[in-house]
Amino acid sequence: NAGVMQNPRHLVRRRGQEARLRCSPMKGHSHVYWYRQLPEEGLKFMVYLQKENIIDESGMPKERFSAEFPKEGPSILRIQQVVRGDSAAYFCASSPRDGTYEQYFGPGTRLTVT
């Protein structure tokens, strides 16, 4: 039973480029969460999605960031026109139900903006 999968594990982008981070939830899970972690800090919630729906995006920056979880395929976190401050580890988690149960985390994507 595969866990949460994220790819790529490491991503390097130059300022102004786009970054696309992918997350495949655990089998049978229909709820996906994205978190961002800066070095030596805790994880900060960004967005919560169900299939084809954004449920809570209160942690998403207003500009340049977007997320989707289509009916088929992985969830995508997209960052347009990246800046150095976007450098961080981005973690995806999934759960079988709505917030009530534990969230299982993927290995993360480490984004470096040069």
Next chain:
Amino acid sequence: GESVGLHLPTLSVQEGDNSIINCAYSNSASDYFIWYKQESGKGPQFIIDIRSNMDKRQGQRVTVLLNKTVKHLSLQIAATQPGDSAVYFCAEKKTDKLIFGTGTRLQVFP
């Protein structure tokens, strides 16, 4: 405001000793708390959780204590091993998302 914070950023313990990692929270309405372990370069790994209608829960070598009166959460690790070295986060569930503390780094020395 709401926050989940930790008292100590780094905890050093000798192998075989017990470890206690503390966490304070400020949202008295929270009803679910989780401890995660994060090893270098990896995602957080679930350790143990506790609901607000409990004050203690035990797992394998780990115990979580919840004191709602002082809004304090602790993680106890018995007979700490080198493999326990990691950063430990407490997290508080707020509606559909988790609010994480800044973490405590646990270092185990022989």
